[in-house]
Amino acid sequence: MDRKKNSLEVMLTQVVGEFLVKYLSVKIGAFILRLFLTRTTIMLSNVVGPAEQITLCGHPVVFMAGSVYGQPQALTVHYENYGNTIEITLAIDDAQFPDCHQLLDDFVESIRLIKDAASLHTLTSIHSD
Numbered sequence: 001m002d003r004k005k006n007s008l009e010v011m012l013t014q015v016v017g018e019f020l021v022k023y024l025s026v027k028i029g030a031f032i033l034r035l036f037l038t039r040t041t042i043m044l045s046n047v048v049g050p051a052e053q054i055t056l057c058g059h060p061v062v063f064m065a066g067s068v069y070g071q072p073q074a075l076t077v078h079y080e081n082y083g084n085t086i087e088i089t090l091a092i093d094d095a096q097f098p099d100c101h102q103l104l105d106d107f108v109e110s111i112r113l114i115k116d117a118a119s120l121h122t123l124t125s126i127h128s129d
Contacts, residue, residue, distance in 0.1 A: 017029070052083060063087065064082055066080060066089065069091070073093075076091040090104070
């Protein structure tokens, strides 16, 4: 997370945002941001959650899932790390993905393939050392 905060992306986003507001006004800055968002097909977010389980009013929190509503993208994917698990939340446009169950099955298969490839890479790098 610190690497992300210290990256040039953060500084560039701030400079562009300040430029838009200062020299072009808030309305034009919002218009440009809206143009950017409406021409984006997919949005990804990765949120690092707490490393250990937390409680709320004495009850353990076993699941957290953040999402958005009203975005113009057909597909929004949220990855959230919580403890030793990764929660994946999809926000989809039903008009673009009429069979959402097939989309979920495809995501499950993709994650399984990624996990298997990562495990294989870990095993081969351990044996080569």
